[in-house]
Amino acid sequence: MTAVLSAPSAVGHQSVDAGIVDHDHPARPVIPGLAPVVGADVSVPLAHGGTTRYVNLDYAASAPALSSVAAAVAEGLGEYASVHRGAGHLSQVTTARYEAARETVREFVRGRVDDAVVFTRNTTDAINLAAHITPGDVVVLDIEHHANLLPWCAPRDGRNRARVVPACDTIEDTLVALEAELESAPASLLAVTAASNVTGEVLPIGRLASIAHRHGARILVDAAQLVAHRPVSIVSHGIDYLAFSGHKAYAPFGAGVLIGRRDWFDAADPYLAGGGATADVDLGPRAGGVTWHTGAARHEAGSPNVLGAVSIAQACRALADLGPEAIGLHELRLSERLDQGLAAVDGVRPLRVFTDSTDRVGIAGFTVDGIAPRVVAEYLSARHGIGVRDGRFCAHPLLRRLGHPAGAVRASFGAGTTSEDIDRLLDALRALTAETIREELDEG
Structure with a gap:
C-alpha cells in the first residue's frame, strides 16, 4: 500500500470500462460496483x-x-466465546481472533511496531479516549466534526484547553494559521479531521504532522471518513494517533479503534475501571491496592466487542486486497x-x-x-x-x-x-x- 495521500488519477486506467456502455445514455460508460456489499438488492x-x-x-x-466481512462475522459467530482468561477451546480461538485483529488493523494503517491498538465503541469514543490521555493543550480547527471538537472543549483541570483556530478560505492559509497558533504557545496535540464529513475534502496530513512536530506537538488524525477511501500510513505521514470506526469502513457492529504511541496510554489513568484492565487487586488491610495493566488492556475494561473487532480486521484485509x-x-x-x-x-x-x-x-x-x-x-x-x-x-x-x-x-x-x-x-x-x-x- 502506498503511503501517499493524493488525489487518484485516471491516467493509464482508461481500459477498465472499455466495452461497457449505458444503452440509455450511450455517451456515458457504465461504472459497476467495486465490491459486493450486503443489501445491494434490497x-x-x-x-x-x-x-x-x-x-x-x-x-x-x-x-x-462488504459481503466478505459479513462472511467473516458469520464464521466468527460459529466459534464465538468470551475472550481472555478462558481455558476452553472456543475461548482460546476467539481470544486469538481478537488479538490478531489488532495486528491486522495496525498493519493496514502502517502503524509502528510498538503502537498501542485500542478497540473502542466508535470514532467518538476513540477521540474521547485520546482526550483522556492527552496531557496538555490541544489545537483544533473550527470546521471539525463534533467528535473531534467537543472532547477537547470539555474543561480539564479547571480550564478549557482547546485552542480553536478558524479555518481560512484556502488550505494553504489554514496551514499558516495553524502553524502560527502552535508557535504562539506550547501545545501537546494538533487534532485534525483528515477528510470532511460534509464536503469530503482531504487535508494534507503529512504536512500537518510536520507542522505539529516542528513546534513540539503530536498530531491526532480523525480518519473516520478517510481509511475506506485513501491509503494511510502512520509511519510515513508522521501520525502519532489515528482514530476511525468500523461502521464507516464496511464493517458492521459498533466498534472503533485508537492507534498510537504507547507512552501516553501507559501514563494515563485507565479510561474505564473494571475487569480486564487490572493486573492485580488487593484491598486487604495491608493492601497493595490496584495494579493496572499497561498498553491496550489498560483502557479496555469489561467484555470487548469481539465481533466488532473481527469485522474491522476483515474490512481492513478486504480494502487492502481491493x-x-x-x-x-x-x-x-x-x-x-x-x-x-x-x-x-x-x-x-x-x-x-x-x-x-x-x-x-x-x-x-x-x-x-x-x-x-x-x-x-x-x-x-x-x-x-x-x-x-x-x-x-x-x-x-x-x-x-x-x-x-x-x-x-x-x-x-x-x-x-x-x-x-x-x-x-x-x-x-x-x-x-x-x-x-x-x-x-x-x-x-
Whole structure:
C-alpha cells in the first residue's frame, strides 16, 4: 500500500470500462460496483405505490457491510466465546481472533511496531479516549466534526484547553494559521479531521504532522471518513494517533479503534475501571491496592466487542486486497459523474470549505435553492427510493460558516456504488427542481 495521500488519477486506467456502455445514455460508460456489499438488492416501497431497488448514498453515515466481512462475522459467530482468561477451546480461538485483529488493523494503517491498538465503541469514543490521555493543550480547527471538537472543549483541570483556530478560505492559509497558533504557545496535540464529513475534502496530513512536530506537538488524525477511501500510513505521514470506526469502513457492529504511541496510554489513568484492565487487586488491610495493566488492556475494561473487532480486521484485509488505486479510481469516476450532473441541475449548490482543495473522498454536500434539506431527502426517499443524509452532520459550526445554519444534503458513496446509483440521484433531482418550477408557475 502506498503511503501517499493524493488525489487518484485516471491516467493509464482508461481500459477498465472499455466495452461497457449505458444503452440509455450511450455517451456515458457504465461504472459497476467495486465490491459486493450486503443489501445491494434490497427493495423499498415508494409513496405512489410499488417498490424499487434502494439506492444507498449514505455511506458517510454507515457504509454497508462488504459481503466478505459479513462472511467473516458469520464464521466468527460459529466459534464465538468470551475472550481472555478462558481455558476452553472456543475461548482460546476467539481470544486469538481478537488479538490478531489488532495486528491486522495496525498493519493496514502502517502503524509502528510498538503502537498501542485500542478497540473502542466508535470514532467518538476513540477521540474521547485520546482526550483522556492527552496531557496538555490541544489545537483544533473550527470546521471539525463534533467528535473531534467537543472532547477537547470539555474543561480539564479547571480550564478549557482547546485552542480553536478558524479555518481560512484556502488550505494553504489554514496551514499558516495553524502553524502560527502552535508557535504562539506550547501545545501537546494538533487534532485534525483528515477528510470532511460534509464536503469530503482531504487535508494534507503529512504536512500537518510536520507542522505539529516542528513546534513540539503530536498530531491526532480523525480518519473516520478517510481509511475506506485513501491509503494511510502512520509511519510515513508522521501520525502519532489515528482514530476511525468500523461502521464507516464496511464493517458492521459498533466498534472503533485508537492507534498510537504507547507512552501516553501507559501514563494515563485507565479510561474505564473494571475487569480486564487490572493486573492485580488487593484491598486487604495491608493492601497493595490496584495494579493496572499497561498498553491496550489498560483502557479496555469489561467484555470487548469481539465481533466488532473481527469485522474491522476483515474490512481492513478486504480494502487492502481491493487496493488504494482501484478504490481511488472508482470514486474519482463516480465523483466526476456526480459533479458534472449536479452542475447541470438548476438550483443545486455544491458545498466547499476551501477554494484550493484538489482531492475529495466519495462525499458531496449540496443545497437546493428554495427547498429545505429535509424536504429534499424525504422526496428522494419517498418518490425515488434513494437514501441520502440531511441536516448539519454533527458539524454545526462548519454549516454556519458555509452559510447554511439549517443544514444541507449529503450524498456519499463507495465500493458498492454504481453509475446507475449516481444517475438515479441526478434524475431525481432534475425531477424535483422541475416539479418545483411547475408549482411556482401554477401558483403565479
